[in-house]
Amino acid sequence: MQLKQALASAVERLDAADVGSPRMNAEVLLLFVIGADRAYLYAHPERELTSEEAARYEEVLAQRATGMPSQYITGHQEFWGLDFVVSPAVLIPRPETEHLVEAVLELARGVQRPKLVDVGTGSGCIALALAHELPDAEVYAVDLSAEALEIARANAARLQLDKRVRFLQCNVLDPVWEKTPDVIPSEDFSPSRGTCCSEFRDFDFVVSNPPYVAFSEADKVQKSVREFEPTMAVFAGLHGIDVIVPLVEQAHLALKPGGWLALEMGYSMREEVVNLLSPTMWEDIRVVPDLQGIPRVVAARKQ
Ligand SMILES: C[S@@+](CC[C@H](N)C(=O)[O-])C[C@H]1O[C@@H](n2cnc3c(N)ncnc32)[C@H](O)[C@@H]1O
Known part of the structure; x- marks a missing residue:
């Protein structure tokens, strides 16, 4: 069969399987299978x-027809002009x-050697985009999911940013509390570099795209997100704020005075988050x- 026939x-x-943008999807998957570009x-x-x-095209079309996002099939997604490896262990950037x-880069203008942490790093897209743009920044990235951190570390290595970003598995910013029992130090946090707790202070930026969908609103979420993206990356309790609440509290401890908290939020969360x-x-x-025009990012400065 010719490429154009296979594509048609x-x-x-x-289309018959109700996949949105069927032409774009068919093309992306064909290019993935033949290892070529559009041209x-x-x-x-x-x-x-x-x-x-x-045979391979047949296989990936069958996967896509189940609703599986094409990024989980090809294993890639672009973010901030950089190529990220993704798997079903991470949210697709x-x-x-x-x-x-963009908001963090704007706020970081003129800050010398900014120290920042990305909470819920997933694929690492935010931490690595910021490390890429801010060559003198000291960057930390945390996630509760060990599988997500594996992907984030792989992305750091592929983008040659692995020496610049330190990864840690923990719940929100728990390392700011002393003697946190559930902190699992990664190999990046050797005792010779000090304890996690003392390092998790004096940040210029706490940045996060936390999970923020309410379980009560699960039916409003796209089926492909509900069925294929990690539940813990999407949902945060009955009202969607189970991660944002401790994040705001802990970020205040982790930031230096004048440091910024910047986070992404859901389309209707502005008032709740500002409160x-x-x-x-x-x-x-x-x-x-x-x-x-949907309120998407909130930033606030620690007094
Ligand atoms: C919305 S995803 C964001 C992923 C990535 N930063 C992005 O923007 O594409 C949220 C991430 O937070 C992580 N997460 C969920 N609950 C967490 C918690 N209590 N502490 C730390 N990370 C958490 C999830 O594993 C997931 O990787």
Whole structure:
């Protein structure tokens, strides 16, 4: 079968399976299978697929037809112009999260050697984009999921940022409490470099795209997100704030005076999140909308 024929029948098949943007998906998967780029596909539409390629295309189309996101099939997603490896252990980085990176870069202008931590790093996309843009920054990245941290570490190595970012498995920012029992130090945190607790202080930035969907709103979430992305990356308790509440509290301890907390939030969470930022502890609260005008990022400065 020729590439253009395989593509046309794949578009029909994905359309019939109710997959959104069937042409784009059919094309992405075909390019993945033949290991080529778009220009090649348009230059050689009559090239025949080998029998291995045809079988592999069949296999990945069947996966996509179940609703599995194409990024989990190809294993890649671009974020901030960088290529990230993804697996079902991590949330697929979203373009709207780039607003958070932009907001932090704006606030970091002029800060010498900023020390920052990304809470709930997942694929590592935020921490690594910031490490890439801020060559003198001291960057930490934490996640509760050991599987996610493995992917984040792999991304750091692929992007040659592994010497710049230190990873730790922990619950929110628990290392700010002394004698935290459930901190599992990674090999990056050797005792010779000091304890986790003393290192988890004096940050200029605490940055996070936490899980923020309420279990009570699970039916409003896209089926592919509900069924394929990690529950702990998406949902945070009945009301969606089970991670944000301790994060705001612990970030205040972890930041130096004048340091910034910047986090992504759900489309309807503005009031709830701003109310958590007590005016006796936080100042200069800013809310940044996304391209659709939805409040997406909140930033606040520790007094
Ligand atoms: C919305 S995802 C964000 C992933 C990535 N930062 C991004 O923007 O694509 C939230 C991440 O928080 C992690 N997470 C969930 N609960 C956590 C907790 N209590 N402490 C630390 N990390 C947590 C999840 O494992 C997941 O990787």
